[in-house]
Amino acid sequence: MDTRAFKRSLNSSENYHRKGFGHEADVSDQMQSEYQSNLVQQIRSNNFTIQRGDVTIRLAEAFGFCWGVERAVAMAYETRQHFPTEQIWITNEIIHNPSVNQRLREMNVNFISVTNGEKDFSGVDPGDVVILPAFGASVQEMQFLNERGCTIVDTTCPWVSKVWTTVEKHKKVDYTSIIHGKYNHEETVATSSFAGKYLIVLNMKEAEYVVNYILHGGDRAEFMTKFERACSVGFDPDRDLERVGIANQTTMLKGETEQLAKLFERTMMRKYGPDQLNQHFLSFNTICDATQERQDAMFELVEEPLDLMIVVGGYNSSNTTHLQEIATERGIPSYHIDSADRIGPDNRIEHKPLKRDLEVAEDWLPVGPVVVGITSGASTPDKIVEDVLEKIFELKAIVPVT
Numbered sequence: 252m253d254t255r256a257f258k259r260s261l262n263s264s265e266n267y268h269r270k271g272f273g274h275e276a277d278v279s280d281q282m283q284s285e286y287q288s289n290l291v292q293q294i295r296s297n298n299f300t301i302q303r304g305d306v307t308i309r310l311a312e313a314f315g316f317c318w319g320v321e322r323a324v325a326m327a328y329e330t331r332q333h334f335p336t337e338q339i340w341i342t343n344e345i346i347h348n349p350s351v352n353q354r355l356r357e358m359n360v361n362f363i364s365v366t367n368g369e370k371d372f373s374g375v376d377p378g379d380v381v382i383l384p385a386f387g388a389s390v391q392e393m394q395f396l397n398e399r400g401c402t403i404v405d406t407t408c409p410w411v412s413k414v415w416t417t418v419e420k421h422k423k424v425d426y427t428s429i430i431h432g433k434y435n436h437e438e439t440v441a442t443s444s445f446a447g448k449y450l451i452v453l454n455m456k457e458a459e460y461v462v463n464y465i466l467h468g469g470d471r472a473e474f475m476t477k478f479e480r481a482c483s484v485g486f487d488p489d490r491d492l493e494r495v496g497i498a499n500q501t502t503m504l505k506g507e508t509e510q511l512a513k514l515f516e517r518t519m520m521r522k523y524g525p526d527q528l529n530q531h532f533l534s535f536n537t538i539c540d541a542t543q544e545r546q547d548a549m550f551e552l553v554e555e556p557l558d559l560m561i562v563v564g565g566y567n568s569s570n571t572t573h574l575q576e577i578a579t580e581r582g583i584p585s586y587h588i589d590s591a592d593r594i595g596p597d598n599r600i601e602h603k604p605l606k607r608d609l610e611v612a613e614d615w616l617p618v619g620p621v622v623v624g625i626t627s628g629a630s631t632p633d634k635i636v637e638d639v640l641e642k643i644f645e646l647k648a649i650v651p652v653t
């Protein structure tokens with residue numbers, strides 16, 4: 252399929268919207284009252300610190316709602332206003348945050364159900380309005396919705412679209428896109444749908460395996476089993492790794508994407524010689540600014556003498572998980588929670604350790620003075636961070652300042 256031609260024709264369709272509908276002012280007031288926090292604002296302007304009683308809170312200097320997420324949520328709100336009576340759907344979660352998604356449900360926005368990775372579009376009728384989330388949708392989904400006669404409101408973040416453009420460039424010159432990401436993450440599913448040949452590589456360990464194959468060959472069957480769900484149809488490692496371009500899921504760890512790109516660059520240089528590098532390797536910077544800023548702020552925060560960290564964000568949010576990874580790697584006790592409700596009244600916290608299911612920790616908040624670092628993922632409204640802070644103050648029996 253010529254994805255560029257399809258996108259061009261979609262762009263010119265009157266049933267396709269990539270901008271708001273002129274209700275920005277109303278929506279901005281509504282979002283302000285639902286998601287902003289005076290307390291968090293106060294901490295921001297107080298050098299990202301607050302002390303109450305025994306508790307010192309240190310906020311990361313960049314955290315929470317990113318530009319792309321805020322824009323997507325605002326567009327979803329505007330869509331409801333603009334189409335007050337139409338049936339509205341979201342192809343998945345608008346962003347990876349349970350409370351924002353719940354708020355949209357209350358506004359009578361339907362979510363397409365997903366079973367075993369398959370979306371059920373059977374309830375979507377011609378004339379319905381379908382919102383595509385911040386992390387995008389696959390080209391096949393867009394095509395399907397377009398053919399069904401739906402109005403499409405596309406909130407895909409421009410940073411994600413930039414990656415799509417990158418893999419389309421690889422496709423045009425017949426390079427294989429090496430996508431640093433999780434093969435089953437919606438953003439990577441969408442990105443790979445715009446690519447020609449592709450291979451999705453999760454981490455440096457997988458990247459080392461691939462470059463070793465490029466340099467020395469190996470067991471083809473083993474390679475194909477390993478990347479069974481992470482490569483394009485008909486992919487052949489003996490044929491399709493001669494020319495590669497790098498792309499990424501925008502929320503991966505920045506340092507790891509850079510390392511991975513360097514590894515492939517060195518490998519192609521070693522195999523084909525420096526003067527042939529440009530015929531075998533392509534790389535464009537596709538790491539989004541917001542991800543970069545939040546990760547950099549986290550690296551700074553974990554340098555401070557913290558007793559513990561709280562990372563707030565959806566459990567399926569990739570950028571939040573990476574923030575948690577940074578704290579855990581520094582050996583700081585770190586609790587990833589998706590809402591303040593995870594903090595119980597009797598000094599218990601239900602949290603998600605890296606790569607494990609939810610666990611309950613008892614007596615997690617120490618007696619006496621404590622310094623707590625806090626950050627939140629790009630899909631987390633400040634209001635949720637405020638709720639978490641209030642829970643901590645409550646547990647330490649600190650009377651709120653009125």
Ligand code: SF4
Nearest residue numbers: 317319408410501539
């Ligand atoms: S994290 Fe980056 S790519 Fe993702 S929505 Fe936010 S700004 Fe866009």
